[in-house]
Amino acid sequence: MKISDLQNERVTPRLSASLKRIQELSGGSSDLLVNKIEICGIKAALICCEGMISTATITELILHPLTNMTLENPSPAALFGKIENNMLLSIDRPVATNYGDFFRLLNSGFAMLAADGMDRILAFGVQGYDKRGVDEPSGENNITGAHEGFVEVVRTNMSLIRRRMKNPTLVQKLFVIGDKSQTDICISYLRDRVPENLVERVMDALKKTDLETVLSKGYVQPFVESRRKRIFESVGSTERPDVLCSKLLEGRISLLIDGTPFALYIPKLFSDSFQTLDDYSAKPYFATFIRWLKYAAFLIAILLPSIYTAIAMHHPELLNNTLLMILADSEKNAPFPVAAESVGVLLMYEIIKEAGLRLPKAVGGAVSIVAGLIIGDAAVNSGLISTPLLTVAAVSVISGFVIPDLSHCITVLRILFIICGSLCGLYGISLLGAAVLANACATSDYGYPYTSPIAPFKLSAMRDVAYRQGFRKMQNNNFTVEELYE
Amino acid sequence: MNKISYGQLFTLLTALKAFSLICSDRPADIEQMLGAAISVILQMVAVIPMLMLYKKKNFSLKNEMLLGKLGKLLYSLFFILWGAVSLTDLWGVTTSVYFPVDSSFKCAVLIGIVCLYISFLGISAAARSSTVIFGLLIFSIAVLILGAYPKIELSNLLPEVSGRGVISGAVDDFCTSGELPVLFILLEYTKSSRSKGTSLFFIGKLVLIELISFIEITVLGRIMDISDYPFFSAGAYSQPFSVQRADALYMILFTMLCVISITLLLSLTSVLVKEIIPGFKYSAVLSIVLMLSASWAMNQYKINAGYIYGGLILLLAVILPIIMLIRRTVNEKTSHSDSRSADHADGLPEGN
Structure with a gap:
């Protein structure tokens, strides 16, 4: 049974x-309360879904006024007319004329009032389901910014953005995706900043989704990003309302997707992965230093183990004598x-990382200790792994933590580069590097190249990529992504 | 085929030239530097007709190519030939400089696969990549200068001036300027500011030639005569860091430039082949196979037809564009005078 079929079935005027x-x-679902x-x-009926509504609110704002209501000439039309025009029972008051809308509203926590003789059902927004409070985001920590992150409820997330953008140019439109889940999705943009046609193109892409459910951001993401085989994600995500506002x-x-504490943003640029909110709290010189540190960390995370392997296996002449001796000494026993x-x-x-992620926190800690002891100590002492290699791997892994946004690409590319480095040395690394670079450069959604403003090069946009410009200068630029359109 | 910006035109062509420069096995001297400078200036003048052609209203090389499909075939054959020359350069360097692949042919095949993949991604991907590789080129040259600075011997510049070296330097440079026919085709896909992109390229080319030659001459001196590839030898002699030799950087730069050069030639050939045989799906695969085969033959039979390349470059980058410009101008004048006489005829009173 599809919800779209129910939308064609109109509400019967006879209450029974x-x-x-x-x-x-x-x-005959048990959570349906009639x-x-x-x-x-x-004769009327107040229908709601158990656990989705606030009992206190429904009692105080709906049941009391309705039971105490008087009408001069009682009729179903007069009843609905008075409720709709003279009584403000709740702020959100949609009307369902078909069973599709009825069930969507009912299951979203609305109280539904049906009356004998009426071919429509009134809905009152009295949602009161349990939800997680606004908390610090788990994955995007910062020191100086706000300590608020998105939650699973889309309307709460909308309010988190609105609180930071009180300008009427902020448009937030809700629509529904997923035939079974009927998930609320909110598209937000600043009317005076968003490039022409981008909203229409994203909406067109979303309309083509024919999903049954939307349980996480990953369900929607493929429909709004390039279909071609690309390594890097061209749709960004964040847990932070302040980042999203920027x-x-x-x-x-x-x-914003109901049920997930992550917001997607379109288009995403490669340079976005290196920007954090703390960069804008620090002095420009320090922010620039940190920015370059992150670029270096990205290269180290991907390339260091492969360069080590390539040099050790194919190009030992590239090292000086001291380093070469250390390397040879440690590798000869491995x-x-x-x-x-x-x-x-x-x-x-x-x-070990996967084990630590999926296990309960208490056991996860134990896994880290055991893994540290086995790999860090026993493996080296037994001579299974050389110390320089372990150091290189550790440095590479830690460097990867600096750019968590690119962790998936880093993980896979690091291993691929090692394989190429071991087979063809620096030549292999360069070849794979060229292929990865071209793949990143080919990534472009809605006309916005992922690698912009580096390639294609846009000098004006480098103020927040090559260095972090001071706010006095940055405030007058009114930069929008439209400048990067190709 | 996607459009590229004038900046990308500059970086693509510079990458192509830089690759042939670092693969050059000719020992440089001051006369050759001077000859190359003269050659670049003459080339700037020689490309004026092609720029004028693209300034003509509604000019499209796709529709107005001289000799039609035969003209396109000529250009695609040249690009295959130039791709093969680039692959031969790669073979040469891989045998001289240490590359950890069993055979040079394997090196060429590997690079062919990567170039094929990038050409499938489109010219814009290659053009954008060339911006990053241009950055790598600048960085590598900065490292080279840093390392070369203490080793520079200005006395090495002193030439035994004969005058003949200048002319041969100019001719040699022209014969290795395979980027000129590429420029002619690439201008078709340049969005705007074609003249700006072209001028930038020639300035960049001049600076690059003179700078690399200067470093090679002053650092290597007489060693250059026994050096197979002066750029790599100069790099090996001038090491700025004590911990890590900088050769690794030049090896990476060399591979990246090679990938961009061959991808560019492959993409252009593929586009032209598609125009000659519409609906042919395997144009890129066919082109790379032809490039690899030609390169293998060049290596096997030690073919090095420098002056023939020069003649082809002259034909494709200078003579054909001039003929096309004249044809277009004559056609415009004819159609203009036809329309004027038609207007005039319209204005005449009708006869009885």
């Missing part, structure tokens, strides 16, 4: 028939080839 149909459609009442002698200010579009050692250590790290 309507209630029977509702029970039928819900399959409260039959008489209001001014007219993206909106640059003319980007955001998507039983495995350098490439196998490198891949093995990194795979082991990934296994």
Whole structure:
């Protein structure tokens, strides 16, 4: 049964028939509460979903006024007319004329009032389901910015953005995706900043989604980003309302998805992965220093183990004597080839990381200790792994933590580069590097190249990429992503 | 085919030239530097007709190519030939400079696969990549200068002036300027500021030639005569860091430039082949196979037809554009005078 089919089925005016149909459609679900009442002698029913509404609110704002209501000439039309025009029972008061809308509203926490003789059902927004409070985001910590992160409820997330953008040019439109889940999605943008056609193009892309459910951002993301095989993600995500506001200010579009504490933003640039809110709290010189540190960390995270492997296996002449002696001394006792050692250590790290992520926190800590002891101490002492290689792997992994946004790409590319480095040395690394670079340069969604403003080069946009310009200068620029359109 | 910006035109062509420069096995001297400078200035003048052609209203090389499909075939064959020359350069360097692949042919095949992949991504991907690789080129040259500075011997510049070296330097430079026909085709895909992009390229080319030659001459001196590839030898002699040799950087730069050069030639050939045989899907695969085969043949039979290349460059980058410009101008004048006489005829009173 599709919700779109139900949207074609109009509400029956006879209350008993309507209630029977509702029970039928819900399959006798236990959480469907039907409260039959008489209001001014007219048979009515207040229908709601258990656990989705606030009992206190419904009692105080709906039940009391309805039971105390009087009508001069009682009729179903007069009843609904008075409720709609003279009584403000709740702020959000949509009307359902078909069973599709009825169930969507009912299951979103609305109280539904049906009356005998009326072919529509009034809805009152009295949501009161349990939800997580606004808390510090778990993945995007910062020191000087706000300590608020998105939660799972889309309307709360909308309010978090609105609190930071009180300008009427901020548009937030809700719509529904997912035939079974009927998930609310909110598209947000600043009307005076967003590039022409971008909203229409994103909406067109979203309309093509034919999903049954939307349970996380990953369900929607493929529909709004390039379909071609690309390594890097061209749709960004954030847990932080302040970060999202900064993206909106640059003319980007955001998507808030009910049920997930992450917001998507479009378009995403490569340089976004290196920007954090703390950069804008520090002095420009320090922010620039940190920015370059992150670029270096990215290269180290991907390339250091592969360069080590390539040099150890193919180009020892590139090192000076002291380093070469240290390397040779440590590798001569290791039983495995350098490439196998490198891949093995990194795979082991990934296994430990996955184990730590999925296990309960208490056990996760224990895994870290055991893994540290086994790999860090026992493996080196037993001579299975050389100390320089372990150091290189550790430095590479820690460098990867500096750019958590690119962790997926870093993990896979690091291993691929090691394989190429071990097979063809620096030549192999360069070849794979060229292919990865071209793949990144080819990534472009809605006409916004992912690698912009580096390639294609836009000098004016380098103020927040090559260095962080001071706010006195930055405030007058009114930069939007439209400048990067190709 | 996607459009590129004038900046990308500059970086693509500079990458192509830089690759042939660092693969050059000719020992440089002051006369050759001077000859190359003269050659670059003459080339700037020689490309004026092609720029004028693109300034003509509604000019499209796709529709107005001289000799039609035959003209396109000529250009695509030249690009295959130039791709093969670039791959031969790669073979040469890989045998001289240490590359950890069993055979040079394997090196060429590997690079062919990567270039094929990038050409599938489109010319804009290659053009954008060339911006980053241009940055790498600047960085590498800065490192080279840093390392070369203490080793520079200005006395090495002193030439035994004969005058003949200047002319041969100019001719040699022209014969290795395969980027000129590329420029002619690439201008079709340049969005705007074609003249600006072209001027920037020639300035960049001049600076690059003179700078690299200067470093090679002053650092290597007489060693250059016995050096297979002066750029790599100069790099090996001038090491700025004590911990890590900078050769690794030049090896990476060399590979990156090679990838961009061959990808560019492959993309252009592929586009032209598609125009010659519409609907042919394997144009890029066919082109790279032809490039690899030609390169193998060049290596096997030690073919080095420098002056023939020069003649082809002259034909494709100078003579054909001039003929096309004249044809277009004559056509415009004819159609203008036809329309004037038609207007005049319209204005005449009708006969009885």
